[in-house]
Amino acid sequence: MIREAVAIAHPNVALSKYWGKRDVPGNVPAVPSLSVTLGGLRTRTRVRWSDDPREPDRLMLNGRALDRTDGGRIYAFLDFLRRKLDVRGAADVETDNDFPTASGLASSASGFAALTLAAMHAAGAGTSWPRVADLARQGSVSAARSVLGGFVELDVAGAARPFAAADRLPLVVLVCVTAEGPKSIGSTDGMRITMDRSPYGRAWLETAPRIHAALCDGLVAGDFARVGELAEASAMAMHASAIAAGVTYWNGVTVEALAAVRALRTGGTPAYATIDAGPHVKVLAQPQDAARVRGVMEAIPGVRRIIEAHPGEGARVEGAT
Ligand code: 2P0
Numbered sequence: 355m356i357r358e359a360v361a362i363a364h365p366n367v368a369l370s371k372y373w374g375k376r377d378v379p380g381n382v383p384a385v386p387s388l389s390v391t392l393g394g395l396r397t398r399t400r401v402r403w404s405d406d407p408r409e410p411d412r413l414m415l416n417g418r419a420l421d422r423t424d425g426g427r428i429y430a431f432l433d434f435l436r437r438k439l440d441v442r443g444a445a446d447v448e449t450d451n452d453f454p455t456a457s458g459l460a461s462s463a464s465g466f467a468a469l470t471l472a473a474m475h476a477a478g479a480g481t482s483w484p485r486v487a488d489l490a491r492q493g494s495v496s497a498a499r500s501v502l503g504g505f506v507e508l509d510v511a512g513a514a515r516p517f518a519a520a521d522r523l524p525l526v527v528l529v530c531v532t533a534e535g536p537k538s539i540g541s542t543d544g545m546r547i548t549m550d551r552s553p554y555g556r557a558w559l560e561t562a563p564r565i566h567a568a569l570c571d572g573l574v575a576g577d578f579a580r581v582g583e584l585a586e587a588s589a590m591a592m593h594a595s596a597i598a599a600g601v602t603y604w605n606g607v608t609v610e611a612l613a614a615v616r617a618l619r620t621g622g623t624p625a626y627a628t629i630d631a632g633p634h635v636k637v638l639a640q641p642q643d644a645a646r647v648r649g650v651m652e653a654i655p656g657v658r659r660i661i662e663a664h665p666g667e668g669a670r671v672e673g674a675t
Contacts, residue, residue: 393666
């Protein structure tokens, strides 16, 4: 039996957003989403299963040991994987991100995707992507999308599928980092509060599938402007529903950056904004406009740095012993 494996996975950014869970077991999204997996930025995770069930699990994140208090969600996921993979021994996990934490690129997506794939391969389990994505989703919904490359759809049954190849739409994602440090409220709590308290929670649940369907059509047609408009509309609808419940991820620079993206459009450059559960603005641009868009965004006071990403590959095993 293989005991150790290393897997690589990349973060993703949703063009049509997931926000809200269905009231069923298994961490299932309430709305469909469509994302693009981002090459260039990666999580690398090594998992070793021991034969001894009495040993404790061990977890290192970016060279630092994480105990059960700080890494509770990951330890709970290791318990879940042990049950699903029929493994009894302890897990020894080392995981590293080559992109900065608090960069606005959810490391939970690439992290749970790489952890799931490495753990399954190390356990000698089959690693067909539907099964990897199904288990990864139960760590974090967006992780199911990082199992696959290019443009990925995640439906309301919780199943991820490849929607289009990475080269379907020439695209650059410019992540404009507007703050350091962790976000004030995690996604899981933010969406729960939105669904419990927002007067627009129902409106979001009704609108999101329509935006998603139209965005999928735009992608099939290779229509960058249509995809961009709908991606921005999805992010605005998601955040409007959250803000109405007091869940505000934006800061002042977020608003300035949004205005700059709209001014670019007014000036004739097709650039569109999307925002996740944090204050950073991710600008969608075409490759030929990337340098100019980057120059405009960099000049905004409060934009600390810009990370440039492109459509990339899904999760894969790097090596097994
Ligand atoms: C998305 N986000 O579709 C949305 C848009 C953030 C805003 O998926 O509770 O880490 O672990 O399923 O997947 C981030 O939330 O949340 C996310 P859980 P997840 O990308």
